[in-house]
Amino acid sequence: MTQNTTQSLKELAKRRGFFIPSNEIYGGTAGFYTFGPHGTALKRNLEDVWRDRFTYQEGNMEIEAPTIMPEDVFEASGHLETFDDMIIECPECGESIRADHLVEDNTDIEEAESFSTDRIMEIIEENSLQCPNCGEELADVEVDDFNLMFGTNIGPGDSSPGYLRPETAQGIFVEFPQWKEYARNQLPFGVTQIGKAYRNEISPRKSIVRVREFTQAELEFFIDPEKDEPEMEDVEDVELRLYPINEQDKDGGEVLEMTVAEAVENGVVASDWIAYYLGISKKWYERIGIDMDRFRFRQHLEDERSHYASDCWDAESEVGGDWIEITGFAYRGCYDLKKHQEHSGEDFTVFKPYDEPKTVEKATVSPDMSVLGPEYGDRASDIADELGRIAEEEPERFEEQESISLEIDGETVNVPVEKTGFTRKEVEETGEHIMPETVEPSFGVDRILYTVLAHNLEEDEVDGEERTVLRLPAEVAPVEVAVFPLMDKDGMGERARKVARSLRESGFSVKYDDSGAIGRRYRRQDEIGTPICATVDHQTLEDGTVTLRDRDSTEQVRVNVEELEKSLKGFMDGNDLKEF
């Protein structure tokens, strides 16, 4: 069953131009796939529907940043330091193996990713695990951290290392100072991006599920955590299937069913914002044809979370018996903006005006540089800065002590208070600078495409014959309508080509096919999920009607060519074909 599903999917993907392993003429390149014509159309439709929901309808801005980014970015973001997988190299055959997968595949341990390299080495030794390629015992072989970013050099020489971005998000974060200008300094606002991301996986596997180059659709939504609330009324009744940490931890733990409102009320989902995005995403998955009986939201275990996330849920779909992460919902807090602010020295805060200006007491210094200068030379200005900091944080010291003792470059310096120009004064403040927090839904487009294919691929029987049918929602189908002449003679071919052209001009995605028996042409379209086939036959030449055939029911109705566009629009909007 498991094998069957993924195997028939693989065959269909190749036969019907959804996706193929890349560069097979050169023996293939593990972890890279090429989308064929129908896969490309399906992928683009999924991206468009995502854009409609998460950019347009939410009123967010879409941007497009480069895929190559300089080292500074990933030093700040933490990817250079921590974006690693565990690798073990077989001393016998040289095979590179992902150590945590070796453990998971050969023991009862799950989530070995969260263990230390030392612990993984112990487990390998305790279980006498062997190289899956040559059978060599791997006890005592070093397990190392391997950084998953693809590195390159920007410009000639190697003085400017760059990396292919491991997530599209960083291209949004680094330009935050500009985005906040476009948002006129008003929180909340969201920035989306659809684009390539890269991870140099040690062992790519599972078709297009774990690949080295993939497409993400990410939203970074920036909020004032003290003030901004999501529009919960839009989602409160949406039913969720949730698999929280405590259910995962206990024997016989279950997926809980509850509405978004209940999940927030019961504290199952801690953040309103995460709950909001689970709600709108659930409706979006249904829209694109994911089977909600093979779907759940799973909370990340504590040691499974990324370095930037304080709470994280995954949307997971079931394919061939495996659960696949198709979206991550992370509460990133102010991790990223803060890191980039620290690393770059630029301002990543947003000015938040008070409802009314506030009068506050401020302690300030105005050191007598004519004294500090001659006495401390080069260090005078550092001393002045440090006095300012102390005045702000510990003003009482200036009143309680006769001199302020501070440390500069490891040396203790005492400055008499009368030389510091310390005063307290009342100032009026109109607002404060706050660091926004970030909520991130991050969608894996390739995995979603894979799920949509898997969940809609069916075998059924029509007139006693087996057929393969892909029951895609019309909105995402690569071809919306196929146009056939019954035969390419008596003017039927010309008439059909005219129909195809006119539908194309009206914006439909159309396939014209005049090759082979009509039954075979139906089967081809069934396999790529085309919802409607329109056939020009002898009767068309007499009364101007064509046969419309519904993919799912295989029922047929006749519609006048003049009415065709309207009928198809109605069908795409969800009306029954029979009503025409």
Add this chain to the structure above:
Amino acid sequence: MTQNTTQSLKELAKRRGFFIPSNEIYGGTAGFYTFGPHGTALKRNLEDVWRDRFTYQEGNMEIEAPTIMPEDVFEASGHLETFDDMIIECPECGESIRADHLVEDNTDIEEAESFSTDRIMEIIEENSLQCPNCGEELADVEVDDFNLMFGTNIGPGDSSPGYLRPETAQGIFVEFPQWKEYARNQLPFGVTQIGKAYRNEISPRKSIVRVREFTQAELEFFIDPEKDEPEMEDVEDVELRLYPINEQDKDGGEVLEMTVAEAVENGVVASDWIAYYLGISKKWYERIGIDMDRFRFRQHLEDERSHYASDCWDAESEVGGDWIEITGFAYRGCYDLKKHQEHSGEDFTVFKPYDEPKTVEKATVSPDMSVLGPEYGDRASDIADELGRIAEEEPERFEEQESISLEIDGETVNVPVEKTGFTRKEVEETGEHIMPETVEPSFGVDRILYTVLAHNLEEDEVDGEERTVLRLPAEVAPVEVAVFPLMDKDGMGERARKVARSLRESGFSVKYDDSGAIGRRYRRQDEIGTPICATVDHQTLEDGTVTLRDRDSTEQVRVNVEELEKSLKGFMDGNDLKEF
């Protein structure tokens, strides 16, 4: 003037969210730009209109291949060997300089790119050229070839080098054996791809014109050169501005104006197929708003052509006094397919059936292995293969000589003819395997976007006030309609938000704006090229009409809200606003 154009473009691009230099918080990364919300929308619209014309309307297949490709691909394609620019490194300050640009910028020489490195060194010495950074004399400094591909490693270690593709085309060529299956082995057919390509430029310059990461929209059209003809009737009357080699070569050479039909007839454009694509592309450039008075097709000089092209024309646009290549039209012949066939050993031919089966004489061998085996051991099968090859290519040797002398592993072997089983027989052949030739229009999306902005950016005066206006065609404008409440009170805000939402649901790209004076809101929309603004005012609350204001004429008409969608559709289709 020149400076002004590019400077105001740069300012507008940043102010209004078209594009910004990337990573400025870290000092910037030369050659990388990030598209802001309006740039991203404009870029996507340009891509969609391209897809409509070059994929849908032409009936081609669109695919999506990875951006990282393995070394084999570029060994075969020639990029590893020849995709170089000339680099000179200043011995004083270490600056890397593109040597041909140094020559062009400081002498009267044009197209220095086509010179050898030795010749460039001579010119540098003759002209005493200096480092543009520190002024050091560069005579006698080595000029080297620098490969422009970004390199990386696929998987752990460095045993699998990979490169970021320098053109999207190779992702199409390497999978040709699969595409021909999808095309059911019928030529001609075309494969398109829109995606990122990368060139590690030595000195990126001119805003988004010469960058290190950019987007291409490429069509590879595969033809049987003996049979396939383009549909010239679709383009024969299209007027072209052509700048062929002989005009470029002579003093006072001119751009020639002629129709596609004339260009082919006069032999100015040698290939029908190139002429066809110049024709449909010209109409496409007009559709997206490129100014045909600042446009030409220029033929590549012979030494300027890429390693794969036999004839090449560039579409060039004028911006700020410079001519920018925005599209290359290359007749690549069978260069790429042949190279990949040779390098991979896979079959890149297409079977071309004869009109009627042909009877041909074939010379074959059937060596007596019971003799060859014992006598030659391991080499027997190689000998049999070689005999087969000789029978095919030089059958007369079997009739003229008593034994066939052949070389195996550097050793000469003589095989008596009677042991070879040589015969000539008549066989019926139904067709032949041919290598398709390739015609390639390759569009630079970023440069086209830059041109579209530059050619539509104008300053004019409205009611005595200067304004900046971007006269984009409605089809590509980032925002199609902006909706304003005159003020956010008396229910105007709610009404306007309802109008905006309903237009969005009907598929319009809509901007809602209620901030600042109405005049300022108009100016903002003028600067991003929004063709129509709709304002909800007091009268709306009384009679249900809104004010529509035309960007170009600034004229206003009132339209009933019920009619709004229809009116806007009509306007987008080219009707005058006044007709409503």
